[in-house]
Amino acid sequence: MIFRSPFIAILIIIISATTTLLPGLGSAPLWDEDEPKNAACTLAMLDSGDWIVPTYNGALRVEKPPLVNWIQIVGVSLFGRNEFGVRIGSVCLTIGTCLLTWWIGRLLAGPFAGLLSGLVMSTCIWTAVGGRAATPDAALVFCTTMAGAFYVHAIQRDSVLQITRLHAVGIGLACGFAVLAKGPVGIVLPMAAFLLTACVLHNKSIFTCGKSWIYHVVTSLRPLTIFAVATAVALPWYVLVGVRTNGQWIRDFLLIHNAGRFLAPMEGHSGSFLYYPMILAIGLFPWSIILLAVPAHTVFLWQTKRLSSSHFRTVAFSGVWFLVWIGTFAIAGTKLPGYIWPAYPALSIVTALYLADWIRGRTGWETMLFWNMPSDKARALVMNIGWFTLSAVGICLAIGIPLLSQKFAPGNEWLGILGLLPVIAAATAFLLQRQGRVGLAISALTAFSILFVATLGGLVSVRLAQHQGTSTLLAALSPSAREGNWASIKTPRPSLVFYTQKTVKKLNNISAGIEHLRTDPAAKLLIEADEVPAILPHLPAGFGILCEKPSSIDMGLAIIGRIHLGNTHSLAQSPPPY
Numbered sequence: 001m002i003f004r005s006p007f008i009a010i011l012i013i014i015i016s017a018t019t020t021l022l023p024g025l026g027s028a029p030l031w032d033e034d035e036p037k038n039a040a041c042t043l044a045m046l047d048s049g050d051w052i053v054p055t056y057n058g059a060l061r062v063e064k065p066p067l068v069n070w071i072q073i074v075g076v077s078l079f080g081r082n083e084f085g086v087r088i089g090s091v092c093l094t095i096g097t098c099l100l101t102w103w104i105g106r107l108l109a110g111p112f113a114g115l116l117s118g119l120v121m122s123t124c125i126w127t128a129v130g131g132r133a134a135t136p137d138a139a140l141v142f143c144t145t146m147a148g149a150f151y152v153h154a155i156q157r158d159s160v161l162q163i164t165r166l167h168a169v170g171i172g173l174a175c176g177f178a179v180l181a182k183g184p185v186g187i188v189l190p191m192a193a194f195l196l197t198a199c200v201l202h203n204k205s206i207f208t209c210g211k212s213w214i215y216h217v218v219t220s221l222r223p224l225t226i227f228a229v230a231t232a233v234a235l236p237w238y239v240l241v242g243v244r245t246n247g248q249w250i251r252d253f254l255l256i257h258n259a260g261r262f263l264a265p266m267e268g269h270s271g272s273f274l275y276y277p278m279i280l281a282i283g284l285f286p287w288s289i290i291l292l293a294v295p296a297h298t299v300f301l302w303q304t305k306r307l308s309s310s311h312f313r314t315v316a317f318s319g320v321w322f323l324v325w326i327g328t329f330a331i332a333g334t335k336l337p338g339y340i341w342p343a344y345p346a347l348s349i350v351t352a353l354y355l356a357d358w359i360r361g362r363t364g365w366e367t368m369l370f371w372n373m374p375s376d377k378a379r380a381l382v383m384n385i386g387w388f389t390l391s392a393v394g395i396c397l398a399i400g401i402p403l404l405s406q407k408f409a410p411g412n413e414w415l416g417i418l419g420l421l422p423v424i425a426a427a428t429a430f431l432l433q434r435q436g437r438v439g440l441a442i443s444a445l446t447a448f449s450i451l452f453v454a455t456l457g458g459l460v461s462v463r464l465a466q467h468q469g470t471s472t473l474l475a476a477l478s479p480s481a482r483e484g485n486w487a488s489i490k491t492p493r494p495s496l497v498f499y500t501q502k503t504v505k506k507l508n509n510i511s512a513g514i515e516h517l518r519t520d521p522a523a524k525l526l527i528e529a530d531e532v533p534a535i536l537p538h539l540p541a542g543f544g545i546l547c548e549k550p551s552s553i554d555m556g557l558a559i560i561g562r563i564h565l566g567n568t569h570s571l572a573q574s575p576p577p578y
Contacts (some may be wrong), residue, residue, distance in 0.1 A: 004111045012115065013102050016450050017095045017122040021132050023458025025091065026084030029471035029495070032554070035134040036469070036498035038064070039086040042072040043501060052240050053249070057492060058503040060245060062252040066237065067180040068136040081501070083134075090138035094131030097138070098122040100145045101345040107149075107156045108314040109353050116352035116442075121345055123449035126283030128457045130341050136181045137338045143178035144342045147171045147190045151197075152317060161201055161220050168222035172229025179234040183258055187230050189342070193324040194221055200316045261334040271335040276326055279337045284344070285393070286422065286449050287351055289386035294347075297354040300365035314353055321346040358383065359438050383433060383441075387426040390445075394422030408553050409467045415460055421452050467552035469495035470526065473559060476547040484522035484561065489513050489531065493557075496526055513560075514538050521562060529556025 030036040041056045045066070054061040054069060071089035079085040101121040106114025121127060130137045150170035154163035163171075171190075178186025198217045242250045260266060281288045298315055301307050307315065325343035329335065357363050358379060366378035373381065398419025405412040425448030432441040466472045470493055474482060482500060486492075489512070492504035507513050510531060517523045518540045527535060529551060536545075539560065548558035 006106070006111075009102060009106070009111065009115045009118070010099060013098050013118040013122055014095060016119055016446075017098045017127075017131075018091075019450050020123055020128050020453045020457065021091045021094060023454050024462045025087050025132055025457075026082060027458075028083065028462040028465040029469055030083055030086070030134060030498060031465060032469045032493055032495050034494075035086070036494035037061075038068055038134050038136070039072065040494060040498040040501075042069040042076065042086060043081060043498070045069050046073050046076065052237065053244050054241075056494075057497045060249065062249050063257050064136050065180050065183060065253075067139050067177060068134075071139060072134065086134040087132055090130075090134060091132055093138040093142040094127060095122075097131075097142045097145050097345065098127070100142070100149045101348050104145075104149050104152050104317075104345065105314075105349045105352055107152050108317065108349065109310055109356065113314075113349070113352045113356040116355050117345075117349045119446050119449075120284075120287050120348040120351050123446065123453055124284045124287055124344070124348075125453055125456065126337065126341060126344060128453040129283075130338055132457060135338065137341055139181040140178055140186060141342050141344070143174045143181055143186060144190050145345045147174035147178070148193075148317075148321060148345065150174065151194050152313075155197075155201065155317075156313065161198070161216075163220065163222055165222060165225060168225035169229050172226040173233060175226065176230035176233025179230060180237060183253065185258075187227075189324055189328060191221070191223070191226070193321045196320045196324065197317050200320065201313070262332045264333040266334045269334045269336050273330055275335050276330055276340055279340065280347070283337060283341075284347065284351075286390060286425075286445065286452065287348075289389045289393075290351065290354065290383070293382055293386070294351050294354050296365050296369075297357065297363055298350055300363075300368070304364070306364070311353070314349060318346040318349045318353075322350070355442055359442060380433065384430065387430045387433075390429075391423045391426035394419045394424075394426065397422065409464055410552070412463050415463065418452075418455060418460065421448060421455070424448075425452075464553060467549075468554045469493065470557060471495055471499050473547055473549050473557055474499050477559070481546060481561065482524075484524045485516075485520050486524045486526070487513065487516045488526040489528070493526070510535050510538075514540070517543050517560065523561065525560040527558050527560065529558055532558055535560070 030039060037056055041054050041061050044055045045051050048055075051066065051070065051073070054064070054066050068089075071093070072086045075087070075089045076082075076085035079088060098118050098121045102114050102118030104114075105117030108114075109117075130141075147170075150167050151163065154167040155161060171194075175187040175190055178190070180186075195217070198220050202213065202217050202220070238250065281291055284291060298319060301311060301315060322343045325340055325346075329339045332339070354363070361376065361379065363379055364375065366382050367373065367375050370378040370381060396419070398416045400416075401418065402413040402416040405415060425444060428448075429441040429444045432438070432444060474496075485505070486496065486500055486502050487505040487507050488496060489507050489510065492506055497504050504526075505516070507516060507525075510527075513525050513527065513535060517525055521542075524546075529548060532545065532548070542562050543560060544563040546559045546561045546563060548556065550556045
């Protein structure tokens with residue numbers, strides 16, 4: 001069959017991933033806060049020629065290491081200082097992650113499950129969101145998945161429990177770059193996952209016993225080699241930035257943005273233990289329609305000893321990898337959807353394992369749930385529940401999108417037709433399953449996934465992004481009108497810093513804003529729309545509102561600057577410049 005050919009499988013995954021990620025990549029404005037902040041830092045590095053010390057808006061930036069900026073420098077150098085240029089690096093890395101997921105799945109569970117693994121990873125919603133974003137997440141996920149791929153390649157055979165020195169070097173390289181992407185998490189969590197996986201594998205091995213067990217577990221990983229290589233990759237930059245900033249970058253990054261984020265919520269990003277299950281239900285959609293079936297199948301295989309050697313390694317590695325990432329951030333104070341994205345490759349693999357077993361009729365837990373049903377009918381019922389869930393989501397989208405658009409993004413109510421796609425896909429897959437063509441039913445779900453997430457990225461995100469940030473607002477100004485000294489009352493929006501490509505001064509109140517305009521004829525001021533009535537009576541002569549946007553997805557904004565004679569009226573009552 002075609003899925004047995006690695007070249008065809010690679011081609012299929014590349015096509016599905018690029019179809020998911022590329023539409024609208026350069027059309028949707030950067031989303032505040034993270035995307036334009038990373039991009040503005042990249043432009044500052046490029047303009048100054050200093051690739052060591054990250055800066056943003058004229059100040060030291062301590063939130064993230066520089067790997068994302070180095071990648072974006074390549075993108076903007078090739079494609080320009082635009083949305084496409086700063087995002088294309090993330091897209092390339094995400095395609096690589098999808099291929100690595102396929103490779104791991106193929107090594108562990110065979111060609112068919114491997115292909116399904118890559119397809120699940122490349123066509124879920126969070127890959128479409130995080131995979132195109134100008135953030136460090138794509139680099140972290142690629143590097144950690146690469147480390148996982150080296151480990152799996154080392155232990156894929158039954159008799160192999162000790163990884164080779166070459167595999168350890170590969171893991172060290174991958175983890176070293178992961179540390180440059182997002183800090184210590186890039187090596188601590190992968191090594192924790194490898195250690196726990198090794199514990200599971202060694203516990204089943206006949207080669208270890210007694211007091212030597214823990215010794216064999218630890219030494220099988222060659223930790224000294226891994227940490228030595230990772231240190232050689234990451235430490236030089238950390239030393240240089242520490243020296244250049246007198247230790248401030250290291251101190252603030254580790255204490256505030258690592259330990260501080262773990263111990264307490266920051267920037268309002270908190271949540272209960274239910275936070276990440278809900279995020280997974282959304283992020284893995286549409287494959288999350290069987291999200292509850294996957295752990296049920298996995299536990300059933302484990303408890304009933306129905307684990308072949310390949311199934312055992314698949315469940316052990318993927319289960320441990322998933323639980324380490326989810327468990328760590330479930331107890332962290334600060335919670336964000338992107339934190340658990342590195343767990344998605346493992347989740348994709350166990351999802352593919354269930355789908356492959358379901359297609360082949362090799363599941364059995366369904367009869368324990370529906371004890372009065374034959375096994376084939378029980379299996380069909382579980383998937384029918386999934387199709388019903390898919391259609392229900394489609395109906396909710398068809399109703400909810402117009403209602404939300406009317407309130408937050410007027411003019412986009414017609415996007416509710418997107419809800420028809422899940423309904424059509426569910427009906428098609430259900431009919432194919434009833435005809436006994438279960439493989440085609442999953443193929444229909446795959447085709448729908450590609451179309452759905454491509455539409456989200458290429459159409460919906462482009463339309464909605466125009467209602468947030470400052471890109472649309474600035475587009476209403478001529479190039480000459482964008483010149484001048486910019487300031488913002490309260491913290492400057494990162495999109496303003498990126499799209500003006502200038503340092504934006506932070507002002508504390510309206511009085512400071514008036515003084516900024518009075519002392520500089522070329523001054524520009526960004527304010528929130530609800531501050532317009534308070535500032536208009538005090539504007540210096542010749543100044544007025546150049547453009548504004550109403551409140552929608554985010555707050556209303558207005559730009560104040562010097563206006564031409566004959567155009568001195570406020571635009572506050574004018575239609576928004578869309």
